[in-house]
Amino acid sequence: xxxxxxxxxxxxxxxxxxxxxxxxxxxxxxxxxxxxxxxxxxxxxxxxxxxxxxxxxxxxxxxxxxxxxxxxxxxxxxxxxxxxxxxxxxxxxxxxxxxxxxxxxxxxxxxxxxxxxxxxxxxxxxxxxxxxxxxxxxxxxxxxxxxxxxxxxxxxxxxxxxxxxxxxxxxxxxxxxxxxxxxxxxxxxxxxxxxxxxxxxxxxxxxxxxxxxxxxxxxxxxxxxxxxxxxxxxxxxxxxxxxxxxxxxxxxxxxxxxxxxxxxxxxxxxxxxxxxxxxxxxxxxxxxxxxxxxxxxxxxxxxxxxxxxxxxxxxxxxxxxxxxxxxxxxxxxxxxxxxxxxxxxxxxxxxxxxxxxxxxxxxxxxxxxxxxxxxxxxxxxxxxxxxxxxxxxxxxxxxxxxxxxxxxxxxxxxxxxxxxxxxxxxxxxxxxxxxxxxxxxxxxx
Ligand SMILES: Nc1nc2c(c(=O)[nH]1)N[C@H]1C(S)=C(S)[C@@H](COP(=O)(O)O)O[C@H]1N2
Ligand SMILES: [Mo]
Numbered sequence: 475x476x477x478x479x480x481x482x483x484x485x486x487x488x489x490x491x492x493x494x495x496x497x498x499x500x501x502x503x504x505x506x507x508x509x510x511x512x513x514x515x516x517x518x519x520x521x522x523x524x525x526x527x528x529x530x531x532x533x534x535x536x537x538x539x540x541x542x543x544x545x546x547x548x549x550x551x552x553x554x555x556x557x558x559x560x561x562x563x564x565x566x567x568x569x570x571x572x573x574x575x576x577x578x579x580x581x582x583x584x585x586x587x588x589x590x591x592x593x594x595x596x597x598x599x600x601x602x603x604x605x606x607x608x609x610x611x612x613x614x615x616x617x618x619x620x621x622x623x624x625x626x627x628x629x630x631x632x633x634x635x636x637x638x639x640x641x642x643x644x645x646x647x648x649x650x651x652x653x654x655x656x657x658x659x660x661x662x663x664x665x666x667x668x669x670x671x672x673x674x675x676x677x678x679x680x681x682x683x684x685x686x687x688x689x690x691x692x693x694x695x696x697x698x699x700x701x702x703x704x705x706x707x708x709x710x711x712x713x714x715x716x717x718x719x720x721x722x723x724x725x726x727x728x729x730x731x732x733x734x735x736x737x738x739x740x741x742x743x744x745x746x747x748x749x750x751x752x753x754x755x756x757x758x759x760x761x762x763x764x765x766x767x768x769x770x771x772x773x774x775x776x777x778x779x780x781x782x783x784x785x786x787x788x789x790x791x792x793x794x795x796x797x798x799x800x801x802x803x804x805x806x807x808x809x810x811x812x813x814x815x816x817x818x819x820x821x822x823x824x825x826x827x828x829x830x831x832x833x834x835x836x837x838x839x840x841x842x843x844x845x846x847x848x849x850x851x852x853x854x855x856x857x858x859x860x861x862x863x864x865x866x867x868x869x870x871x872x873x874x875x876x877x878x879x880x881x882x883x884x885x886x887x888x889x890x891x892x893x894x895x896x897x898x899x900x901x902x903x904x905x906x907x908x909x910x911x912x913x914x915x916x917x918x919x
Contacts, residue, residue, distance in 0.1 A: 566590070569600060570667060575656075580608035581707075583650070585671030588797070588818060589804045593845075594645070594675055594853040598729050601674035603736040604650050607707030610756045614740040619724065623700075623762035626691025633726060633740050639681040639689075642723055644746075645852040647820045649673040649792050651749035651776055651897035657884075659893050661904075661917040666802035669903060669915060673820070675853035678744050680725030683718050683760075696762040700769075701743050704758035711752045712766040713745065717790075721746045724757065747822030747851040748790040749897070751776050781892035792822035794881050795900040796829055796856070796873035807862050807911040815858045817842070821875035826854040828874045833860060835868030835904060835918050836883070842871070867907035868918065884917065 536542035560567065571584040586602040603609075614633050622628040653672035656662045663669050692715075699718050703709035713722070723744040726733060733739040738755025745752045751771055766772070766788075777785040796819035801807050819826045825848055830839040842856040856871070873881045884901040891898075906916045 567600065569602060570671075572663070572668060581606050583652075583672065585667045586674050587667050588671050588673070589666040589799045589802050591799070592816075592855075594818070594847075594855050595729065596674035596676055596853075598676065598731065598734050598737075601676065601728075601734070601737060602650070602672050604672065604750065605705065605707065605736070605755070606709060607705050609735050610705040611735060612704070612740055612756060617740050619741065619757060620759045621686070621690050621762075622759070624693040624696035624764065625687075625762050626693065627689075629690050631686075636681050636686075636724060636726065636741065639685050641679055642682050643677060643679050644723070645675060645677045645849050646744060646746045647673055647675040647792075647851065647853050648744075648750045648753055649795075649820070649822075651751060651789070651792070654899040654901075654903075655896040657901075657903070657915075658888075658895055658899055661915045664803045664915045666797060666799055666804055666905075670797040670818075672750070673818075673853070675820075676728040677730070678723055678725040679727035679730075680723040680741075680744065683722045683724065684720075686724065687719065692762065695764045698763050698766050700759075700761040700763060700767045701752070701754040701757060702759040702761070703738075703754045704756045709751075709754050709771065710767065710769040711754060711771055712769065713752060714766075715762075717745065717748070745790075747792060747824075749776065749792055752790065776897060778891060778897055779894040781894075786891075789898055792820070793898065793900045794821035794823065794826070794873040794875040794879050795819070796826075796871040796881060797903060798831070798869050798871050798905060801867075801869060801907055801913050802905055803913050803915050806913055807907060809911075810863050812859055812861055815842070815860050815869070817856050817871050818853050819844075819856055819871070819873040820851075820853045821873065821877075821879065822851060823879060824850045824876040826873055827876045827878070829854075829856040830872045830874070831856075831858045832870045832872070833867045836870055836902070839872070862907070862911075864909055864911075866909060867905075868916075869905040869907060869913075870902050872902055 567587050567590040569584040569586065571582060576582045583604045584602055586596055586600055591597075591600070617633045619631045619636065621631070650672035654669055657669055697715050699713045699715060701711050701713060724741055725744045726741045728734070728737060733742060738757065741757050742755040743753055743757050772787060776789070777787040778789060779785050796817055798815060798817040799805070800816045801813070807813060815831060817829070817831075819829045826844065829842045829844060831842045832839050840858060842858040845855040845857065848854045882901055887899065887901045904916050904918050906914045908914065
């Protein structure tokens, strides 16, 4: 159990790579949809579900000029749903996990169904979850945040204390550093959700740490902060003081309501633009110190083994990245003619400046439309109309952020970092639209 928890993120993906290598000993790793469906129960279940929803037949009695059945009877009353749920016809829009990637459900991950979402806000119930020791259940009356170490006054805050400070309300994306980790060596998972879905974007309400610190005071020697979670995983990370004082937030609400238990109820750390692992949930303590604490999560984990045997560490920022969410492996093209290509782009360094889209595997590029609002360290929505007449397409998107950083190809990334990494794969993905309109995750070159 302990071993499972400790090596999960690495094991998960190594297991997955092993799976691919085992099946393709002498070939380049290139699994197609058919092979994956044969190999995995969870993916076939998804194919089945989408088949069911696609095959729901139209009832001609409900079509004009007839009076549809829902008009001739009373609707459901206001007492039916004290807390509203999506339409029953949207039951395919759910978080999903990959069973054979999962050591145990308590130390696991599921994925946001980004292919089914519009705009830039992730609904609370669809935000991917990543926890190393399950979801803690905390009565907010028993919640305390302790601040100790190199401060003038060590203090303990209740949740109500935190809510009396000036508040901030900002949108930020959170991306797990392992998002797309399975795709380092070759295309593996045939889904937008599985290859890009460890990201969510919500509006956080909370108190800026720079405001909270005015209360405790800070010793001049304080250079680092240890953030500690109160869940069974004892998640701990070191964060440099410059970042803490710049834009870090202790949040108690997301998208207007209290944090969901999965997201760290009643309070979590928000570390805008930096890897998800640092956004400590169920936050119980901040210790100010003069050195990084070198915890497991920043030494053995969340470091990248490079080709020369050295490892990169403290790889905090999430570099610019984008994905076409439709068409995508889950979003086939169903008819010929004009379509709206849709996608998401984000950067941990600031605002997205431009997104380019290619339909021919990167030979020609067009500039997509970026939709307002485009905010710093938040998902941005892009669209591009295109015409499809039954031809094969190789769809790609490339994000450029306000620092002029350009999202790399996988070949460029592998040249720098080799193929042993799990974390920080922000490379351009390729979706191959087949002649029948189905779409596959492929690797070019
Ligand atoms: N206390 C605690 N904080 C945690 C974790 C955890 O297991 N325990 N997981 C981290 C990881 S690896 C990620 S990617 C994000 C996921 O946040 P989410 O579950 O809100 O998507 O939380 C981080 N914070
Ligand atoms: Mo993560």
